[in-house]
Amino acid sequence: MSDQAILRIEAVEKRFGAVRAVDGVSLEVGSREFFALLGPSGSGKTTLLRIVSGLEAPDRGRVEIGGTDVTRLPPYLRRIGMVFQDFLLFPHRTVAENITFPLKMQGRTVAERREQLDWILGFVRMEGLENRFPHQLSGGQKQRVALARGLVSRPELLLLDEPLANLDRELRKEMEIEVRRYQEELGIPFVYVTHNQEEALTMSDRMAVMHQGALEQIGPKLEVYNAPATRFVASFVGAPNKLTGRAIEGDGARSRIDWDGITLIARSIGNARPGDAVEIYLKSERIALSASADGIHHDNRIEGTVRDIIFKGQFADYIVRTGNEAELVVSGPPSIAGVDRGSRVSLGWPVEAADVFATEDGEP
Amino acid sequence: MRGRRALHLDPRVRFATLVGPGALFIVLFLLIPLLSIVVFSFWRTESYELISDWNVNNYEAVLGEWIYLKFLLKSLAMAAAVSAICLVYAWPCAYLIAKHGGRYKLVLVLLTAAPFLTGILLRITAMQQILGPIGLVNMALMELGAQPIQVLMYTNIASAVGLIYLWIPFMLLAIYLSLFNFNFELLEVAKVNGARPWRAFFEVTWPLNWMGTAIGIVLVFIPTFAASVTPRFLGGPNGSMFVNRLEHQFGSAGTWALGSAMGVVMCVASLVVIFVLWRTVRLRRAGFTGAGA
Numbered sequence: 001m002s003d004q005a006i007l008r009i010e011a012v013e014k015r016f017g018a019v020r021a022v023d024g025v026s027l028e029v030g031s032r033e034f035f036a037l038l039g040p041s042g043s044g045k046t047t048l049l050r051i052v053s054g055l056e057a058p059d060r061g062r063v064e065i066g067g068t069d070v071t072r073l074p075p076y077l078r079r080i081g082m083v084f085q086d087f088l089l090f091p092h093r094t095v096a097e098n099i100t101f102p103l104k105m106q107g108r109t110v111a112e113r114r115e116q117l118d119w120i121l122g123f124v125r126m127e128g129l130e131n132r133f134p135h136q137l138s139g140g141q142k143q144r145v146a147l148a149r150g151l152v153s154r155p156e157l158l159l160l161d162e163p164l165a166n167l168d169r170e171l172r173k174e175m176e177i178e179v180r181r182y183q184e185e186l187g188i189p190f191v192y193v194t195h196n197q198e199e200a201l202t203m204s205d206r207m208a209v210m211h212q213g214a215l216e217q218i219g220p221k222l223e224v225y226n227a228p229a230t231r232f233v234a235s236f237v238g239a240p241n242k243l244t245g246r247a248i249e250g251d252g253a254r255s256r257i258d259w260d261g262i263t264l265i266a267r268s269i270g271n272a273r274p275g276d277a278v279e280i281y282l283k284s285e286r287i288a289l290s291a292s293a294d295g296i297h298h299d300n301r302i303e304g305t306v307r308d309i310i311f312k313g314q315f316a317d318y319i320v321r322t323g324n325e326a327e328l329v330v331s332g333p334p335s336i337a338g339v340d341r342g343s344r345v346s347l348g349w350p351v352e353a354a355d356v357f358a359t360e361d362g363e364p
Numbered sequence: 365m366r367g368r369r370a371l372h373l374d375p376r377v378r379f380a381t382l383v384g385p386g387a388l389f390i391v392l393f394l395l396i397p398l399l400s401i402v403v404f405s406f407w408r409t410e411s412y413e414l415i416s417d418w419n420v421n422n423y424e425a426v427l428g429e430w431i432y433l434k435f436l437l438k439s440l441a442m443a444a445a446v447s448a449i450c451l452v453y454a455w456p457c458a459y460l461i462a463k464h465g466g467r468y469k470l471v472l473v474l475l476t477a478a479p480f481l482t483g484i485l486l487r488i489t490a491m492q493q494i495l496g497p498i499g500l501v502n503m504a505l506m507e508l509g510a511q512p513i514q515v516l517m518y519t520n521i522a523s524a525v526g527l528i529y530l531w532i533p534f535m536l537l538a539i540y541l542s543l544f545n546f547n548f549e550l551l552e553v554a555k556v557n558g559a560r561p562w563r564a565f566f567e568v569t570w571p572l573n574w575m576g577t578a579i580g581i582v583l584v585f586i587p588t589f590a591a592s593v594t595p596r597f598l599g600g601p602n603g604s605m606f607v608n609r610l611e612h613q614f615g616s617a618g619t620w621a622l623g624s625a626m627g628v629v630m631c632v633a634s635l636v637v638i639f640v641l642w643r644t645v646r647l648r649r650a651g652f653t654g655a656g657a
Contacts, residue, residue, distance in 0.1 A: 054555075074555070075555045076557075076558050081557075088550055088552075091572070101557050101559075102557040149557065
């Protein structure tokens with residue numbers, strides 16, 4: 001992929017006063033890729049996107065788009081599209097004028113603009129609305145116009161800065177699929193910034209997780225989800241149970257961990273010595289739950305009592321109080337034979353289901 | 365109790381009590397005097413007395429005789445020039461304050477209005493001290509052995525400088541308030557979409573702030589058009605404006621009817637300017653969306 005990377009970021013750094021907003025980030029985005037940049041607010045993901053767009057200049061490092069060094073190029077010469085969180089449509093321009101704005105800036109003729117407009121209106125399913133003004137549109141329609149404006153000139157790269165964050169849940173679900181379709185049909189690389197892991201996981205091919213200005217992990221989304229490389233990624237992606245304990249035996253093929261009186265078996269923690277503090281991240285859907293101990297055939301098996309069942313529709317969260325006075329959240333089908341509030345249940349999970357990390361000097 | 369409730373709930377009563385006092389004031393002190401001026405303008409004056417002999421001779425004189433028309437055109441030109449210079453000067457100032465003023469925005473804007481802490485006469489006198497023959501500028505030039513700048517001494521230029529100084533805060537304030545509500549992020553959108561900085565300004569910033577700018581133009585144009593003290597103090601022998609001629613009709617000349625006609629002409633001219641500017645403001649195109657966003 002590296003030989004046909006459209007976007008290449010090399011060791012980019014940006015400070016705001018004493019804050020390192022972006023701290024030595026390098027990454028590449030391929031020519032037909034949907035790339036998500038996931039991170040909590042303040043992690044530097046939006047700053048990184050603004051550096052790519054040219055709205056912000058990096059203190060150090062290089063940005064290449066389509067093989068050209070654009071680090072010092074102003075945004076209006078970069079030939080990219082960008083979609084913003086607050087839509088940011090021009091309130092004094094109609095839908096058609098908003099969408100064709102990039103073409104007008106490129107000096108295309110009225111006929112060309114008209115042709116491209118008709119194409120993109122059909123593409124984003126906004127036919128018949130071209131003479132409306134932005135304030136006459138719903139939130140979803142505004143975002144479609146913003147996306148159309150970003151795509152109309154078929155840029156080399158489309159940057160999206162939390163474009164769905166201002167939409168309600170239903171609409172967001174619909175737009176996630178819609179945005180994914182745009183990317184697949186046009187084959188333009190998308191760089192999609194979000195703090196919402198669901199969006200990143202739903203839409204992207206590859207994703208990067210950012211934390212405090214630095215990249216924590218970068219890879220195919222399933223890899224990031226299934227094999228978090230760092231403690232931060234493990235805690236941020238998925239909705240994991242966090243268990244803190246101490247290593248009993250850390251450096252074998254498997255480790256044994258004391259979790260407040262319960263002994264758990266997990267993957268090797270490498271250089272952890274007995275007594276070292278460790279954290280276990282256990283995704284709720286990876287825990288098996290059964291009304292009887294016979295139903296669990298995993299390396300780890302513990303007993304507990306169901307304190308509550310939170311019905312979520314297609315599935316349910318079972319909140320199980322364990323023998324050591326802790327609580328685990330287990331996702332399962334909406335109803336399990338013999339399991340109700342107050343039921344005694346058995347939980348279990350295989351060794352590889354849990355992500356284990358040694359914590360530095362025992363700090364949580 | 366029922367009676368009081370009814371009184372509060374009846375929208376007509378509420379409307380009348382809210383609007384009544386203000387409306388009465390306007391009718392008494394603005395509309396009636398204005399109407400009487402209109403009436404007088406169709407009368408004639410003889411030996412300092414108004415005679416209700418309906419005619420249009422006054423208007424024929426104001427609009428037909430060069431001695432009056434000249435001053436009307438001169439005043440309009442002066443007001444247009446002063447507005448234009450205020451516009452060009454105030455825009456960048458307001459823009460810088462709105463965009464880069466940070467938390468000192470309000471202070472900076474209030475500072476531009478600081479001259480209002482004194483009266484207009486004092487400010488004009490201060491301008492005389494700067495521009496006049498023994499004023500700061502020319503004194504300094506002469507001390508340095510240079511020739512004094514003649515145009516600053518009691519000329520129409522001096523009077524324009526004074527008017528710009530007096531009214532520029534209004535222009536600045538109007539533009540600033542417009543920019544205060546302007547979303548500067550839209551400029552970033554324009555740039556990302558290929559607009560160079562000046563193009564972005566004329567595509568986005570200017571049209572979205574034209575309404576505020578037009579208000580600023582009106583706020584400078586109208587008082588400049590009606591200015592009398594400034595040209596009298598700074599304008600010198602040739603500084604007389606339409607308003608000064610008008611004052612003369614009510615003063616020593618005693619031709620009240622002619623003066624009234626001049627007043628009506630001024631009023632109409634001002635309204636025409638406001639109307640023309642209003643026509644350029646298309647609310648939707650100004651990004652104005654009414655109460656519902």
